[in-house]
Structures are given as C-alpha cells and as structure tokens.
Amino acid sequence: MISERLSRLLVEQVGHELSAHQAYIGIALSFERQSLKGWAKLFHDQALEEAQHAAKIWTFLIDNEVEFELPAIAAAPTRYATARDAVQAALESELRVTGQFDTMAKTALTDGDHRSFQFLQWFIDEQVEEERTMRALLDLIDSGINLFQAEPLLEGLVG
Numbered sequence: 746m747i748s749e750r751l752s753r754l755l756v757e758q759v760g761h762e763l764s765a766h767q768a769y770i771g772i773a774l775s776f777e778r779q780s781l782k783g784w785a786k787l788f789h790d791q792a793l794e795e796a797q798h799a800a801k802i803w804t805f806l807i808d809n810e811v812e813f814e815l816p817a818i819a820a821a822p823t824r825y826a827t828a829r830d831a832v833q834a835a836l837e838s839e840l841r842v843t844g845q846f847d848t849m850a851k852t853a854l855t856d857g858d859h860r861s862f863q864f865l866q867w868f869i870d871e872q873v874e875e876e877r878t879m880r881a882l883l884d885l886i887d888s889g890i891n892l893f894q895a896e897p898l899l900e901g902l903v904g
C-alpha cells in the first residue's frame with residue numbers, strides 16, 4: 746500500500762516525464778532543422794529514456810492498484826535561438842526533475858512509505874547521470890567547437 750500523497754505525486758510525475766519526453770523531441774527537432782543529425786539523435790534517445798521513466802512509474806502505480814488518468818502534457822518548442830539555449834533548457838528541466846524526486850523521497854519518509862521510498866532510489870541515481878550528460882554537453886558547446894565537428898564526440902559524453 747503506498748501513501749495517498751505519494752500516489753498523487755507519482756501520477757503527477759508520469760506527466761512530468763512525458764512532458765520531458767515531448768520537450769526532448771522538440772530539442773531533437775530543433776537540431777534536425779540545422780541538419781545536426783548527431784545532436785538530434787542524442788536528444789531523440791534522451792526522449793525515449795523519458796518515456797521509459799514514465800512507463801516505469803505507471804507500472805509501479807498499477808502494481809500498487811492506484812487509480813489514475815494520464816496527466817496533460819506541456820507544449821514544447823521546436824526552435825531555440827542557439828544550441829546552448831536548447832541544452833540549457835534541458836539541464837534546467839533535469840534539475841527540476843531532481844527536485845521533484847527529492848520532494849517525493851522526503852514525503853515517502855514522512856509517510857513511512859518504504860515501498861515508494863525504495864522505488865524512488867533508482868530515479869535519484871538516474872538524475873546524477875542525466876545532469877552530468879547535460880553539463881558535459883554545455884562544456885562541449887562552450888569549448889567553441891563547431892557543432893558538426895563535435896558530433897563524433899557526443900557518444901562518449903552520454904552516461
């Protein structure tokens with residue numbers, strides 16, 4: 746049995762993960778517009794991961810017999826002024842998600858909801874990687890390298 750508050754927060758998180766999925770598709774498309782196929786692929790792959798995060802959560806909700814509907818998904822831009830702006834938006838989104846998982850973990854502890862607390866640990870670890878990836882991309886951009894020439898380096902930066 747998972748706590749009422751955690752049930753609500755986890756349903757909201759399904760929406761946040763699906764919104765992140767949509768936001769990353771938007772970033773991928775902004776790179777597609779510039780023929781930066783490698784950058785586009787990286788964000789397509791990140792988008793798929795976000796959809797998998799949503800699925801991990803709804804599976805947990807169903808396993809725990811929580812009733813829910815899928816939340817609304819936020820609109821997402823497909824153009825950014827610069828590549829840096831796009832990646833900065835992604836980093837800010839990851840930091841927001843980190844905060845959401847921290848809030849859920851705190852709530853789970855307060856509610857004595859050990860099952861949810863345990864479930865959340867995977868996501869808390871995952872956020873370290875997600876933030877590192879986006880910071881590494883910003884470092885790459887800030888090195889001044891041409892974005893096309895940077896493409897072969899991208900794979901080594903995603904953790």
Ligand SMILES: [Fe+2]
Nearest residue numbers: 762765795798
């Ligand atoms: Fe996620």
Ligand SMILES: [Fe+2]
Nearest residue numbers: 765795839875
């Ligand atoms: Fe993420």
